[in-house]
Amino acid sequence: MTLIQTSFQNNFQEYFETITEISKDDSQKEQTNLFCKSMKKLFNFEKFCQKEMGVKDYDLVDALFCTNDSFIFIEFKSGKNIKPSNVRLKIVDSIILLSEAIKNHLNLNSIQCEEYQNYKKIYIVVYDHTKNSFQRTSAITCHFTNMPIRFNLEFYAKCFLHKVHTPSCDTQFKKIMQHYGVSL
Numbered sequence: 001m002t003l004i005q006t007s008f009q010n011n012f013q014e015y016f017e018t019i020t021e022i023s024k025d026d027s028q029k030e031q032t033n034l035f036c037k038s039m040k041k042l043f044n045f046e047k048f049c050q051k052e053m054g055v056k057d058y059d060l061v062d063a064l065f066c067t068n069d070s071f072i073f074i075e076f077k078s079g080k081n082i083k084p085s086n087v088r089l090k091i092v093d094s095i096i097l098l099s100e101a102i103k104n105h106l107n108l109n110s111i112q113c114e115e116y117q118n119y120k121k122i123y124i125v126v127y128d129h130t131k132n133s134f135q136r137t138s139a140i141t142c143h144f145t146n147m148p149i150r151f152n153l154e155f156y157a158k159c160f161l162h163k164v165h166t167p168s169c170d171t172q173f174k175k176i177m178q179h180y181g182v183s184l
Contacts, residue, residue, distance in 0.1 A: 004116060005066040007106040008043050015048045016041045019184065022062050023076035023126070023169070036076055036126060036169035038184045045073070049097050052105060058093040059086060061123075067180055070120040070162065071098060076169070077127045088153065091123045091161070120162035123153065124176060126169045 009016065019038035045064040049055040063074040073094050075087065103113050149157060149164050157164040167173040174184045 002066045002068055003108070003112060004071075004102065004106065005043075007108065008048075008064075008066075011106065012043075012048060012052065015044045017044045017047075019063075019076075023078065025078045036078070036128075036173070040182065040184045042074065045094065045098070049101070053097065053101065055097060058097060059089045060097065061090050061094045064094075064098065065180070065182060066119075070122050070180070071116075072122045072124060072180055074124045074126065077125060082127065084153075087125055088156065091121075091156065095121060095160075121160065122163045122165070122180070123156065123161050124165045124167070124173075125153070126167055126173050128169065 019036055019040050019042060022042060022044050023036035042063040042065055044062065046060040046062050049058065049060050061073040061075045063076075065072040065074065073091055075090055077087070099117075102108060102116055149166055153164045153166065165176050167176055177184055
């Protein structure tokens with residue numbers, strides 16, 4: 001476990017929630033049709049930023065996971081009409097706010113903070129395949145998994161993110177998370 005992950009767990013344990021909880025669509029009152037179910041706990045990055053950092057006007061990813069050399073940002077999209085511009089903005093805002101959180105909320109020294117600037121940034125957008133078919137989203141082939149990159153994120157994968165994955169919440173998502181050392 002990384003120093004960052006340990007710091008989040010030690011100082012902000014209340015923000016670790018199950019994937020089932022994190023993936024709930026806030027806009028729907030009734031949660032009878034959950035699309036991503038798992039008891040695995042991840043750090044609810046959006047809730048942390050809103051409550052601990054007082055952030056209100058940013059679009060943020062739902063969850064964050066740290067490995068020994070990577071930050072894995074996870075966004076769950078259960079809606080039918082996903083706006084690619086919203087999905088792209090979430091990763092930019094989240095990277096900026098993670099940097100701010102590391103500097104000001106985790107009690108790390110400056111050398112430790114600088115160390116994390118070199119971490120790989122991986123973005124996983126998990127979507128509900130029953131509401132968003134392959135034909136309705138733009139896609140290119142992702143060499144890692146032979147899965148398409150959806151939501152117009154291919155440029156981000158070439159530019160400032162190490163990897164981008166856009167799996168549906170089924171065996172695709174589980175396979176990707178297992179690759180990064182997380183079993184669901």
